[in-house]
Amino acid sequence: MSTRVARRALLSLALAVSATIGGCVASKGDIRLLQDELRSMQAVSARADTVRRAQADSALRALSVAQDSMRALSARFGNFQAATSGELYDMARQLLTIQEQTGLSQRRLQELRATLEEKAPPGVTATPPMPGDSTKPAGPGPAQLFQVSVDQMRRGSFGVARSGFDELLTRFPRFEDAPAAQLYVGQAYAEEKNATAADSVYLLVVQRYATSAEAPKALYKYALSQLAQKKPDLAKQVLQRVIREYPRSDEADLARARLGTIK
Amino acid sequence: MPRLAVTALAALAVLASSAPLAAQDTTAVRIGIRYDPSQRPGVLVLPIAGVVGDSLRIIIQRDLDYGDRVVVITPDAALAATLAAGGSINYPLLAKLGASRVVQGTMTPRGLHVALHDVAKAQVTDVAEFPLPIAQNTRDWRAAVHGVSDQVEAWISGTQGIARTRVAFIRGSVVRMIDSDGEDDQAIPMLGEAMSPAWSPSGAQLLYTTFGVNSRVVLHDLTTGRARAFGQASNTTNLTATFSPDGSSIVWAAAGENGSDLFLMPVSLDAPARRITVGRGTDNVQPTFSPDGRRLAFMSSRAGHPEIYIMDADGTNTDLLTVSDFGDQNYRSSPEWSPDDRQVAFQSRISGKFQVLVIGLRDRTSKLLTSDGENKDPSWSPDGRHLVFTSNRSGTSQLWILDTETGRTRQLTHTAGSRLASWSPRLKP
Incomplete structure (x- = not known):
């Protein structure tokens, strides 16, 4: 019995040993194989990485080039914009200068016309009669009347100035400075502290000469007159009307600034 | 010939020619020197007696000169002393010096008494007393003296001076x-x-x-x-x-x-x-x-x-x-x-x-x-x-x-x- 047991034990041991030894031999080969495979896989992966890196580099390079191009384009566009806006600015300035020069020339012309009218024999005016002027002028011409009235205004003779402007508007209703003359009538009343008359004349300017440069001025002066008469609500409405109806005028800008200061 | 002198002669001629008529005509004729902006009259400031007399005279002379409306005549001290010797103004000599107006200042307890003489008429035309601060040669005192100069200029030219500015x-x-x-x-x-x-x-x-x-x-x-x-x-x-x-x-x-x-x-x-x-x-x-x-x-x-x-x-x-x-x-x-x-x-x-x-x-x-x-x-x-x-x-x-x-x-x-x-x-x- 003990011998059989001993044999069985020996057989088991031998089997275990042989199994152990056999197993060890198989693992080494496998490991090598595995190692080779791993190496191969690593090489493939490295190659793939290199390719990907190269692709990424290439993509980055392309992106960088694209960015440079964009930058260059943007700079060119910026330069173009600056040049264009600079030119536009210069053009606007030149336009303004021309406008100022034109205004100045018109004034000089006006003064010259007034002088000519002054020197002309009685009944003769340097300004041709306006279409629609039925009355033949027998006194000073419109330019002279205007200039003399402005001078009276400057001297503080508001009543005399107003009479001059009124005569001008009656005799030469289509004179180019009729809107300015009408506005001066309003200002003369304002200087004489006759706010009611001044206000009605300011509104008359807006009504009669709505498209003239004097219309927003008259409306703005009307608003200031309401403020002086302690009527801030009406003044606000009028200032808003200046902004709404004459948005590009200087008076619209002044009206915006003035609205901000009214409580 | 200076224009003022011509004016004076003309005035005398008018006076002489109109004398016979004066008895019949009751209208008064006023003769004198009128200020002409284009012709600056000669003005002489007489010496002023007193401790600050010289300062006063110098300031007034300079103010009138800087006003540019008159010509300030400045005789030497010896000659200046003879112009009002004994209390009487030597109008003929002043006229020879080219003065048409003479400023005479006298110190008083309250300030400065000023008389303006018209040489052609040989009489005082304007007179006023100007108070001066007691503290002499201070800023306020100088300002007050400039005020005197401005008034003298107004008497002569009709326009207030600009010294007190x-x-x-x-x-x-x-x-x-x-x-x-x-x-x-x-x-x-x-x-x-x-x-x-x-x-x-x-x-x-x-x-x-x-x-x-x-x-x-x-x-x-x-x-x-x-x-x-x-x-x-x-x-x-x-x-x-x-x-x-x-x-x-x-x-x-x-x-x-x-x-x-x-x-x-x-x-x-x-x-x-x-x-x-x-x-x-x-x-x-x-x-x-x-x-x-x-x-x-x-x-x-x-x-x-x-x-x-x-x-x-x-x-x-x-x-x-x-x-x-x-x-x-x-x-x-x-x-x-x-x-x-x-x-x-x-x-x-x-x-x-x-x-x-x-x-x-x-x-x-x-x-x-x-x-x-x-x-x-x-x-x-x-x-x-x-x-x-x-x-x-x-x-x-x-x-x-x-x-x-x-x-x-x-x-x-x-x-x-x-x-x-x-x-x-x-x-x-």
């Missing part, structure tokens, strides 16, 4: 004041580094602006010494403040990143500032009121380069004043409206240098007033005849005074760096 100016970022005759140069206490002083119409206050981070407009009371400041805002520089002629408002320029505009504020500072120009990114500075306060002249770059414009005081009716040729790169600035409302003084760059000019408000023709060195920042005297301006003609920046009628100039300051002058109104006693 001061000029405010800047030297080294400090506001200073100096008498119209160049005496008593003094600084006023400052709030910051100052620019562009301007007088109130009463002469009791000064306005100036400060530059730097806390740029402000400062209202300085010369009587109390107190100062009130306003206009401080971030990224804003306040410039060129001025009073309205009635003293009720202040107009100044506030400059930010988008150009500068003019603003109006009541002197009481109890209402918000109101913008009165539409600069749209351009510069609008250096306001100056017309004497009636209805209009303003100012410098604007709205049409490209700086020019002078006029507008209504409410901001409407803006109009170009100065004339320039198209493409002209010389610009015009620093306008100053004359007290007689006839012209505006300004500076223009001519051949690279600033010069002072005036432009007529009626005919808009300009007249060049200076050419020696560089001359700028003109300011009118209250008589509308003289201008104070900054000039480097002596080698350094100094204040000079120009008589616009005769072209005569004199140096007001003698310390380098004086600039930005503003002439006061006639100051009250």
